[in-house]
Amino acid sequence: MRVDKWLWHARFLKTRSLAAKHVGAEGVRINGTRTVKPAANVRAGDVLVFPLGPHVRTIKVIALGERRGPAPEAQALYEDLAPPPPRAPAAPDAPPRRDPGAGRPTGRDRRALDKLRGEPGAE
Template sequence: MRLDLFLWYARFAKSRAVAQRIAEAGTLRLDGRRIERSSACVRVGSVLAFPLHGRIRVVRVEALPARRGPPAEAVIHYSSLDPVTPKGVDVQDGAA
């Protein structure tokens, strides 16, 4: 499946044109490789890392969607691997 279609079907982008811009910006990584084209092929098991709305999204493709459905349907096609940032007190070096 094309990368831009997956981003649009999985609801990471509001339109296919926005999905193409995300893919062609040069900031998206597909299985660790920098991608600059929206026609790159996405497969089940592929890992995507890209900036979106001020944070880095890391997702694994679990299934290839057949259509752009409702958000509840879209989330079953990927699993989030986003790095978890700890909340609470900041730990400083040398603190006992």
């Protein structure tokens, strides 16, 4: 199958013509060999490396699609080999985060905390 058609089937690009332009302009590495031809063949088991937006995607072709179907069907066509993006560290001036589900304390919780701290006016 043509690499531009496969990129379109796998939903990396919105249209096949955009996929062809992307391959022609940016180039794609198929098993380490750079190609700028949209008609280059791709088979199951090939590894594709191509720039997409600010990231470089590393994809292993699992299957060739019969059609451009819904997203879950398209995601079954490939395996993403790139490591997950690193988590951004929290800003030093950001407020501390609560535990999930902790939420805001109720009035009853606040009174119990005041009593525990021994603050005046707590009964």
